[in-house]
Amino acid sequence: METIALTMDGKKISCPSGISILEAADQHGIKIPHLCYHPDLKPFGACRMCLVEEEKTGRLMAACVTPVAPDMVIQTESPRVVTHRRNIARLMIAEHPESCIVCSKGNRCRLRQVAAQLGVGETNLYHLPNFKPLEQANPFIIRDLSKCILCGKCIRADHELVVVGAIDYNLRGFHSRPATVHELGLERSNCTFCGTCVSMCPTGALSTKNSSYVGSPDRESNTICGFCGVGCTLAVGSSNERVTEVNPAHLSESVNGATLCVRGHFAHDFLNSDNRLISPLIRKDADQNEEQWAPVAWEKALDLVAQRLMEIKSENGPQSIAFLGSSKCTNEENYLFQKIARVVIGTNNVDNGGYTSGQFLFNVFDVKTDGGCRINPLSDMEKAEAIFVLGADPNHSVPVISYYLKKAALQGTPIVVVDPRKTELVKVASFWLRPKLQTDLELINALAALLHEKQSYDPVYIDNYTEGFSLFRYSLSSLDLDRACGVTGIDRQCLAEIVDLINGKKIAFVVGHGILQQKYGMHTLGAIFNVSLLTGSLAADGGGIYVLARENNQIGAMDMGTVPHLLPGRQALNDDRVRKQWEKNWNVKLSPDPGLNMVRMIEAAEQGNLKAMYIMGENPLRCLPQPERVQKALAKLDFLVVQDILNSETAQMADVVLAAAAFSEKHGSFTNLEGRIQSFHPAVVPPGNAKSDWEILDLLIAKMNQTKGYETLEKIRMEIRKLVPAYAQLDGQRQGWITQISQKAVFNNQTADGLITFYPLVTTEAHSVDSDYPFSAIVGSLRYHLGSGTRTNASERIQGFDLCGQIEISPEDGAKLEMVDGDSVKVISPFGAVQRTITLKKEISPGEVFVPIAVNSNDAMNLIELTDLADPNSPGWKTVRVKLEKV
Amino acid sequence: MNKPEIDWEKLAAIVEKHKGKKWGLIPLLQEVQENFGYIPPESVEHIAEAMHMFPSQVQGVINFYAGFSLEPKGKFVIRVCRGTACHVRGSRSIIRLMKKELNVDEGETTPDYRFTLETAACLGACALAPTMMVNKTYFGKLSPPKVTTTLSEFSKTKTEEKV
Ligand code: SF4
Ligand code: SF4
Ligand code: SF4
Ligand code: FES
Secondary structure: OOEEEEEEOOEEEEEEOOOEHHHHHHHOOOOOOOOOOOOOOOOOOOOOOOEEEEOOOOOEEEOOOOEOOOOOEEEOOOHHHHHHHHHHHHHHHHOOOHHHHHOOOHHHOHHHHHHHHOOOOOOOOOOOOOOOOEEOOOOOEEEEHHHOOOOOHHHHHHHHHOOOOOEEEEOOHHHOEEEEHHHOOHHHOOOOOOOHHHHHOOOOOEEEOOOOOOOOOOEEEEEEOOOOOOOOEEEEEEEOOEEEEEEEOOOOOOOOOOOOOHHHHHHHHHHHOOOEOOOOEEEOOHHHOOOOEEEOOHHHHHHHHHHHHHHHHHHHOHHHEEEEEOOOOOHHHHHHHHHHHHHHHOOOOEEEHHHHHOHHHHHHHHHHHOOHHHOOOHHHHHHOOEEEEEOOOOOOOOHHHHHHHHHHHHOOOOEEEEOOOOOHHHHHOOEEEOOOOOOHHHHHHHHHHHHHHOOOOOHHHHHHHEEOHHHHHHHHHOOOHHHHHHHHOOOHHHHHHHHHHHOOOOEEEEEOHHHHOEOOHHHHHHHHHHHHHHOOOOOOOOOOEEEOOOOOOHHHHHHOOOEOOEEOOOEEOOOHHHHHHHHHHHOOOOOOOOOOOHHHHHHHHHOOOOOEEEEEOOOHHHHOOOHHHHHHHHHOOOEEEEEEOEOOOOHHHOOEEEEEOOHHHOOEEEEOOOOEEEEEOOOOOOOOOOEOHHHHHHHHHHHHHOOOOOOOHHHHHHHHHHHOHHHOOOOOOOEEEOOOOOOOOOOOOOOOOOOEEOOOOOOOOOOOOOOOOOEEEEEEOOOOOOOOOOOHHHOHHHHHOOOOOOEEEOHHHHHHOOOOOOOEEEEEOOOOEEEEEEEEOOOOOOOEEEEEOOOHHHHHHHHOOOOOOOOOOOOEOOEEEEEEEEO | OOOOOOOHHHHHHHHHHHOOOOOOHHHHHHHHHHHHOOOOHHHHHHHHHHOOOOHHHHHHHHHHOOOOOOOOOOOEEEEEEOOHHHHHOOHHHHHHHHHHHHOOOOOOEOOOOOEEEEEEOOOOOHHHOOOEEEOOEEEOOOOHHHHHHHHHHHHOHHHHHOO
């Protein structure tokens, strides 16, 4: 890039051409005051605070919008500049209301800072505050636009960063302000309450709503969001060891930049919930007729746990104990957890909550690519030439990914959405395919067959990196396209248009729970994999396969071996060579018995085969189908330990409850859905006597083994780095990545023989329709809750939003059933029922019903049968046949 | 006369005509405004989707230009000039009379949607001061009696085609 030389404040400087004077100044440590400038936003030049003077011409210009030019002589602090800046600040303050003194923005207000720097106190101008009504009907954001200086940051953030478009300038002159369409409250607009605008606002015009006055935080520290698999970096503000405010940390090369979503920004008030556990508890004998729980010292609680587990192990054998780890706990904690199960107790009965979002299916890619598909940076998405979004509604499940997708769409990348519902992404998509439920597999196979028929595949790539194409193409050419079109309800013409659209393009795939949790999920992932090979996209620039992870450390928990079938590093337990290696690593004999997954654990408890369970950071009573069955099963256990941060439904059944620290209160690391390993430090101390999960586990190991524990987190990390090559970068740095270990040629050009085979072409039976249950219910999430909603329901703000989880049906079905918006309806499946109000939505197809999860104690789980999700022949959890009854 | 009924099919046809065209928003809005006398707020989302814009952006454009309105206006939009020349020649009393006669305030529309009363900073016809416009027709050298007769002219149905 061309560099140019200029003079700034008497110093000769050089900088790349094309950047603004403000950026050049910044690069050379010269601070120019600014209000409307933000590095992530397009320059706007609204506030004029950044005025500088060009000495040669005497021109005053806004530094943020003026590009540098050769030989400029810039003065950033000349008396003339300062006078002008001062006048601008005076005018702004003259228009500002007097409530400034009690503003929650306090000393962080940029306007106050700038005014103070410029020495503007009294303005000596006629005070003319521009009163606008205070808007605070929602529990998240207060808009006090009388404090608005019209810098437009909120609008630009809303348009450019999160691409929602909830607000824009409205009206002119004195009346001008950022407004929603029809000037409705934010809660009645399409605002997603991501809060990005709130963090950007330089004044108190936009602020976070708190139930009581919190003032400016004493301290700010960075950490990682504990909700979804995106792993946003957070700047957590705290006062008196309580988290009072959350903003995007805006660190370099972070996944989220200056954005967050409603959960990350506003739901972290759950950390201060009254329902937090603050001490270990032991259940007292029932006849004591007083308090059921006694708080005890750690020593006593852990002694009891160690003693009971050891007793049960020696009485009933190691297979009578099961360990349910957590997709929310750290890598280090999950590593220790599965080690207790496999090494100390000697069982592979270890799983984590990621089970419920289909983590087992990742196996498809791992087996095919030798672990090559684990790193998919989202920043590569902008290189994709076309994007397929399959069974995913990232606007709700993992909002930051929807920002990436919408930005790509704005730049002109064609997006193909495959979804039974008209999700918000459809608005920006080039194509929306609405296959009949559970026919995604057929659809993708048909697409592959058509790619083949029209010779729109990449022969060079296929030749270089794959094997078995001749067999695969034979099965493609014998696929009955007309049948596939009939089954899916997508016409051939439309498919042909898509083939034309993607011809020769590198494609990124975004795969969501609509695929992961469905009946043919595994084959469907296989079919997607095939298309990525046919088009030469896999491992190519812009050709990522982004599988959505619902929970913050779902990937890490699996990588650390907190799954029954995989040892740390996702190495197959049933591979003798692997198992031998780990026996050597840990100096112990490992059980070759395949362990129980989460559902099988419940079944085993039901049958009385399981005697004890140790549950860390999961709430199966809320997240599994048929909660009554789960409860009965857990009640049969002789001994139940629950280690959690909240007094959850499951904790209330435990014999011993261990109070744990939340992510913001401990050291650790999470691995996000891109394969990014992010380490973090505590922002506040844990409440009461709660301890970090790793400390609890370490103390327990020491007790059970009668040895010294690891004692420091670094020792645990050292062991992981040594034994799990993919985690060589788990070194406590802010971020690292999973190490590429695949020996396949496409990932690693050095080996010419590591060729990839296609996934076999599988077709499905047409499924029969049960006339007793004429509708298909789709269960899915809303952005305000994460997973089953244990934590988000403990958030006062989310509670205050009053979501009732309305059942959505199509207007056609509404007319047929004579139901209107607000009617009460019972949705009944063969397994249970839920009752809620209904809303008619044209986004829903006739014959389908959408049931939001996580609300009303997650009663949507009543509808689904508790069966094995991992088995390709299971009905899947995403959809279930139901009937509707008006109440 | 009631609030004008919107022929939604016609509106959809106008939107369709400009759909997705670069710089197409202003011509689209003009055509809607001309055909319906205003831009129905209900149509903002639809227009936005067709033009690949956010509804809030479309609203911003509508409310930026005085030529567009989100509220239905009267059949006859009266704009009384408030320029200096007209002011000197008594436009204030013209406006006052107008308000009394129509029983509306500035910017308002009569309940029968026949008249909307507006003022303009200058109509550019100072020689005729005080002046006003009714839709696209100028009326100059106004006096209270002239205002009253002009208004009653426009109150009669037969003149509707004239303007
Ligand atoms: S609300 Fe805040 S961010 Fe938005 S324009 Fe006003 S001052 Fe700027
Ligand atoms: S909270 Fe997010 S969606 Fe809502 S207006 Fe602000 S930036 Fe837009
Ligand atoms: S919930 Fe996910 S998208 Fe939202 S802030 Fe947290 S990590 Fe980011
Ligand atoms: S920062 Fe340059 S004009 Fe606002």
